[in-house]
Amino acid sequence: MSPTDSYTRFVNRPFGKQVAKTIGLPRPVPLRRHTQGDRLASGSILVIGESDAGNTVAEQLWAESYDVRRDPGLKQKFSAIIVAFDDAAHPSDLSERVLQVSAALRGLEPNGRVITIFRDPQDSSISSDANRIAVRHSVEGFTRSLAKEMRFGATTNGIILGQDVTMAAPAALAALRFFLSGRSAYVAGQFLTVSSSAGAVPADWDTPLADMVIVVTGAARGIGEAISETLARDGATVIGVDMPPAGEALTTVMNRVGGIAVQMDITDENAGNELLRMAEQRFGRLDGIVHNAGITRDKLLANMDAARWDSLIAVNITAPLRINEQLLAALGQGVVAENFRITALASTSGIAGNRGQTNYAAAKAGIMGMTQALAGQLAKTGGSINAVAPGFIETAMTDAMPAATREVARRMNSLQQGGRPVDVAEAIALFHTDAAAGINGTTLRVCGQSMVGK
């Protein structure tokens, strides 16, 4: 797996750039990714909208000494454009702010950010107000479309504020920081819904997972490896789990991140209890679990057999369900944290369906169902559960795809390139922070706004 694919390297050299420009080929650029200590933006941030949300955001960023502008000005350059629509009552209210965005857009730097902020169209307090419901949906449509107009690694995403939630809520701030930073490199045209004001802002935004102990299944390689590294980078101690035959790779990863390696088959009836026992013995606590382990057994349904169907269901959905059940049964007994956080890997296949993956899509859609189902129970004690649905992520698995198929798959999204395992890991890490507690029961796509699905 090359850090940047060869086509992207080609079109970022003078000759390649000229060729791509002349004949209208895609021109992906290397994406800005987060390293510890990075600022949220290197240049000016334009905050449009003199609303509650707009003002709160401007004040927050101002307090952290960002160069905040409230007006596009003339030929000004911006690292980010944040536009608040939280006070919009009718679609006709959008015009003024949208046109300000338009005026500023040409000044958006490569790898820049556009972030829309609006209120939840499903908010029950406006259930009979067609104008408000309409405008909130309008912002959603606007955001998705603008995301597709972005170039040079820039993205557009939206923050949705739930009933009574303001931009001062910890999770709203966490979402804003995520979208502004390089942590959201491969997230485009997506929304984070902040449904409550739960959570707490960390002492240090660079180590929001300090002191936490988090289990990562399938930690030996690929996305699981990146998740382990990212959680450890953000301060967590990782209990890395993988199948015994993957033990050598698991050892290497755990020794790199300072975690402990557990060789285990997660489909064992007692896997959850065993993990609990281990967490109790070694650390006396367990703060979260990442259900990352997964397998593929692709076959058209007409050719499907029991082995392919059953083994996939057992690993990809039955095991997470059973492990959650066993861990949550121990809630309130001192080891499993009150603010226990669960994340799981869904998939764009689970959202849009994929030929040859009836089993995989069934399991991954099940993961999203599990996420919605457990959200209420976890929220009662300050916990949360969320899923991340990766699109085309460059791993050993995609390296094994036929070259032409891979090349097409890579370009089928707004960023015109594949994502990296770390892009998925950043989203997972976000959901494990206490700051993000107000985001619960959601599925975030990390797909570069893939053309597949919603």
Add this chain to the structure above:
Amino acid sequence: MTSTSTAAIAGGPLRPAVVLGGNRIPFARAHGAYAGASNQDMLTSALEGLVARFGLQGKALGEVVAGAVMKHSADFNLTRESVLGTSLDAHTPAHDVQTACATGIETVGGVANKIRLGQIESGIGGGVDTISDAPLAFNSEARELFMQLNRARTTQDKIKIALKLRPKHFAPLAPQAGEVRTGLSMGEHQALTTHHWGVTREEQDELAMHSHNNMASAYDEGFFNDLITPFRGLDRDNNMRPGSTLEALAKLRVAFGKQFGDEATMTAGNSTPMTDGAAAALLSSEEWAIDHNLPILAEFMDFEVAAVDFVNGKEGLLMAPTYAIPRILDRHGLSLDDIDFFEIHEAFAGTVLATIEALGDEDYNKNVLGRDTVLGQIDRSKLNVKGSSLASGHPFAATGPRIVASLAKMLHEKGEGSLGLISVCAAGGQGAVALMRGR
């Protein structure tokens, strides 16, 4: 230092040394899966697996003691070099031990003793061996010429000496598989003992079958999930044959003791093949284990070594454990009946069976061991219940830590106070035995 009381070596009381766990790489038949791996590669990997299992990254341990039987002269600091290649703190000292197949018990025992004396709080006892990367040396004639060449001062002298070199000088000297003083291979020595004790082919084949099948079911039930870390594509011992049958074993031809004709019993099936591999066990004081939130599986109580006079034919080469076992049991006021698990290293099925025969033999007890009473019988249902060297293979120095780690887990599962006895025979007519107690 976590201990606040005076160390035993400074006049304080002795304290227990406990086994927290272990790690090994799967053992591989020689010249196979690990053909390109050096002792250092394998030992480093076994240690790294242990570090990852117990979260020891960046920690300084009291000492790492390991060794190899087949060792390159360049590997004089094998263990220290391996430690430097791990994620352990570089402030972890290390030394090598080499005493044939008893190396692994000696490394663990040495670490345990230092812990008991209060000299160190934690340590690793390990062992590694490779047949696939065994040291080859120049023969003595060639070595003499090269030395002369080195001492020569003028170019003329150098040419004169160099011209003496002949193809025969480049024939390497392989390490001796046989005993230095008798010229007999270990298998031939054991064949004498096996025949002497009248151990039958059927008994040996049965022991071999149990070893393979016991180990295979231990794998299947996940027993080795926290004892083994895969290496170079291998996740199980590749010598192991699940579903071994007496019929298949009975078909094998005699390999050792052919001079006994119809009475020859030893085959490749009931003898352990040459193997590559490495193993390590983590030990500490109780305080250190508690401070680090690590599980205490068993106490390493004691170990004992013995030697026999095999050169003059007075005793079988691999019978030294029969001398050491009564001594260690007597020292602790224990009998064979008190033991819950016997781990008798299967150099050959005949070794295990001859050892059991001898310990239960009145004449041997009285006249050889000088005992008034017979030590007793070993309950076979307690013998090598998770398989042993006939199944896993036997990378000489790695066998001790393999057994220590597995036995510690078995004793822990059996419960507090359960007892285990280890017996390992070694070249040179030596042997080492050890006692462990479950926690």
